[in-house]
Amino acid sequence: MLPERIRDRQAPTEPCTAVAAALPGVVDGSIRLDRADRRHVEQCLRCQAELAQYRKLLRAMQALRTSTAPVPTGLVTDVLAHLEAAGERSAVRAALTGRKVAYLGGIAAATAAAGAGAAIVLVSRGRKGRLPLAG
Amino acid sequence: MRFADPSTALVDDLVDAARAGDHVAFEELVRRTYADTYTLARRLVSDEEDARDVVQEAYLRAYRSIGRFRGDAQFSTWLYRITANCASTHLGRRRRHRHDELDEEVDVPDTSPDHDPAAMATASLLRDRLEAAIAELPPRLRAVVVLRDIYDLNHAQIAEELGITESAAKVRLHRARRRLRTQVFPLRGEEPLDHEVEDQAHAS
Numbered sequence: 660m661l662p663e664r665i666r667d668r669q670a671p672t673e674p675c676t677a678v679a680a681a682l683p684g685v686v687d688g689s690i691r692l693d694r695a696d697r698r699h700v701e702q703c704l705r706c707q708a709e710l711a712q713y714r715k716l717l718r719a720m721q722a723l724r725t726s727t728a729p730v731p732t733g734l735v736t737d738v739l740a741h742l743e744a745a746g747e748r749s750a751v752r753a754a755l756t757g758r759k760v761a762y763l764g765g766i767a768a769a770t771a772a773a774g775a776g777a778a779i780v781l782v783s784r785g786r787k788g789r790l791p792l793a794g
Numbered sequence: 795m796r797f798a799d800p801s802t803a804l805v806d807d808l809v810d811a812a813r814a815g816d817h818v819a820f821e822e823l824v825r826r827t828y829a830d831t832y833t834l835a836r837r838l839v840s841d842e843e844d845a846r847d848v849v850q851e852a853y854l855r856a857y858r859s860i861g862r863f864r865g866d867a868q869f870s871t872w873l874y875r876i877t878a879n880c881a882s883t884h885l886g887r888r889r890r891h892r893h894d895e896l897d898e899e900v901d902v903p904d905t906s907p908d909h910d911p912a913a914m915a916t917a918s919l920l921r922d923r924l925e926a927a928i929a930e931l932p933p934r935l936r937a938v939v940v941l942r943d944i945y946d947l948n949h950a951q952i953a954e955e956l957g958i959t960e961s962a963a964k965v966r967l968h969r970a971r972r973r974l975r976t977q978v979f980p981l982r983g984e985e986p987l988d989h990e991v992e993d994q995a996h997a998s
Contacts, residue, residue: 683967683968683969683971683972686971689964709975709981712979713971716924716974716978717971719920719921719924719978720944720974721943721944721946722921723921724944724945724946726833727829727830727833728829728836730828731842734832734846734849735828738824738828741853741854742817742820742821745857745858746817746857
């Protein structure tokens with residue numbers, strides 16, 4: 660039997676299949692291979708090549724972070740106009756909410772004043788009623 | 795805080811001012827970030843018009859919630875998370891209407907040299923091949939690999955914004971990387987993955 664190191668790279672073995680399933684996680688350290696699988700990778704050119712490609716893929720993905728897609732004309736203007744409209748709606752809502760609060764506050768104050776007035780009337784009537792007894 | 799010239803202000807100062815309700819500062823933040831935000835949206839939804847909608851929605855949400863931004867993450871990361879959430883909502887809404895977004899392949903031009911020799915020249919750069927391969931991923935796989943490997947969001951952040959579990963995010967990430975690897979760097983003699991069968995077997 661040929662040593663694993665010089666086996667045909669195009670013919671994945673059973674361990675290759677098992678290790679290959681883990682390699683997408685091995686590349687960023689989120690999956691750790693056990694000792695047997697690590698030994699397999701050390702001896703298997705195919706798995707080594709696959710792992711190297713995952714590393715290359717990850718580097719290429721990270722490099723995409725600095726590239727930007729062509730932005731459609733007028734996008735930023737549209738976004739800012741959208742925000743301005745939202746800001747105006749929010750200001751109108753705030754103003755209406757403020758008026759509502761003032762209105763409710765007015766009703767509450769009027770109710771309180773009416774209650775206080777009624778209480779004074781009742782108290783004064785009560786005093787009038789008690790006067791003859793006091794004398 | 796008022797800026798004599800917002801275009802020269804530091805991002806952190808703009809963020810502080812925007813949190814305090816300075817609309818001019820927020821507008822400057824939009825001007826500085828919209829290209830990045832659009833690029834992320836475009837990568838997630840693969841359609842220019844949809845990406846525009848996602849960007850508008852993302853900035854609107856950011857504008858409404860900037861007061862709650864705690865500053866314990868970078869502003870750009872915070873904005874990426876909002877954009878990812880908007881894209882996820884957008885795709886979910888479309889799926890409910892058309893049943894073809896999150897689980898089906900996106901209709902993109904075939905740039906593989908076998909099918910389009912003219913594309914061979916333009917797709918010769920690794921970046922182009924990779925962008926094309928990313929665009930061919932199903933949206934649910936694409937979102938995870940884009941957010942993790944390009945924008946460096948962690949699994950918990952991705953899971954939260956996409957409304958999935960962390961373990962689902964990890965499974966999708968590994969499947970997406972595997973597909974990209976076989977698309978961009980096929981090994982000699984390697985058969986292309988049967989993605990349809992694989993999807994059915996690992997539906998998550």
